[in-house]
Amino acid sequence: MYYNYGYGFDGGYLLWIILMIGCVAFASWAQLAVTTNFRKYSAVRTQNGLTGAQAAQAVLRANGVTGVRFAHIRGSLTDNFNPRTNVISLSDDVYDSTSVAAVGVAAHEAGHAVQYATGYAPIRLRNAIIPACNFGSGLAWPMLLIGLALGATSLMGIGVGLYALATLFQVVTLPVEINASRRAIHALEMEGLLTAQELPMARKTLFAAAMTYAAALATSLVQLLRLVLIFLANGGGRRHD
Numbered sequence: 001m002y003y004n005y006g007y008g009f010d011g012g013y014l015l016w017i018i019l020m021i022g023c024v025a026f027a028s029w030a031q032l033a034v035t036t037n038f039r040k041y042s043a044v045r046t047q048n049g050l051t052g053a054q055a056a057q058a059v060l061r062a063n064g065v066t067g068v069r070f071a072h073i074r075g076s077l078t079d080n081f082n083p084r085t086n087v088i089s090l091s092d093d094v095y096d097s098t099s100v101a102a103v104g105v106a107a108h109e110a111g112h113a114v115q116y117a118t119g120y121a122p123i124r125l126r127n128a129i130i131p132a133c134n135f136g137s138g139l140a141w142p143m144l145l146i147g148l149a150l151g152a153t154s155l156m157g158i159g160v161g162l163y164a165l166a167t168l169f170q171v172v173t174l175p176v177e178i179n180a181s182r183r184a185i186h187a188l189e190m191e192g193l194l195t196a197q198e199l200p201m202a203r204k205t206l207f208a209a210a211m212t213y214a215a216a217l218a219t220s221l222v223q224l225l226r227l228v229l230i231f232l233a234n235g236g237g238r239r240h241d
């Protein structure tokens with residue numbers, strides 16, 4: 001049996017390959033920038049000797065947020081905020097470290113806690129759609145392939161729709177991440193926690209992290225394009241009258 005995977009579709013497949021190469025390059029660059037900047041600014045001690053955990057606490061205090069607990073987490077750059085337990089988990093490189101990178105990362109996680117505490121809408125939306133998005137990303141390809149095998153364009157359409165749902169998660173995640181970093185930098189600046197020389201270093205560390213989310217979004221969009229191309233090349237969207 002032969003399926004048209006969109007290879008001949010108006011050069012669509014060639015376009016897709018070029019876009020995908022671009023995405024892989026972008027994602028690799030962002031990942032490299034994250035590790036390079038984190039390593040570089042992990043070697044720079046904050047002038048006031050503030051640790052990552054203390055910086056996060058200061059960001060929470062500056063925003064009037066109370067009740068958030070702290071925990072250690074293994075690994076590198078595994079730092080996160082869990083809204084269900086209201087716990088900020090900081091990795092060993094961050095928790096007790098007095099580096100500018102540690103302060104930046106910890107303040108970013110505190111930024112997420114502030115987002116929840118203040119009812120920032122995009123993060124609520126993000127959490128509300130997580131189950132549907134996981135469901136969508138798991139079932140999109142199987143649905144598309146079953147639709148192809150059965151020649152059922154409606155099933156293929158559902159597959160495309162499910163992938164679009166998974167992409168929506170990345171669409172919402174990017175502004176949430178950028179906003180957490182903006183809150184972090186703003187608080188570090190307003191509270192005088194970092195000096196004018198240290199702030200740009202923290203900003204660079206967090207900017208690189210945001211770029212990894214931008215790369216994930218770009219990759220998801222290009223993958224969605226591939227599903228759409230396969231859908232169209234196999235009779236999807238064609239009028240039946």
Ligand SMILES: [Zn+2]
Nearest residue numbers: 108112177180
């Ligand atoms: Zn984040």
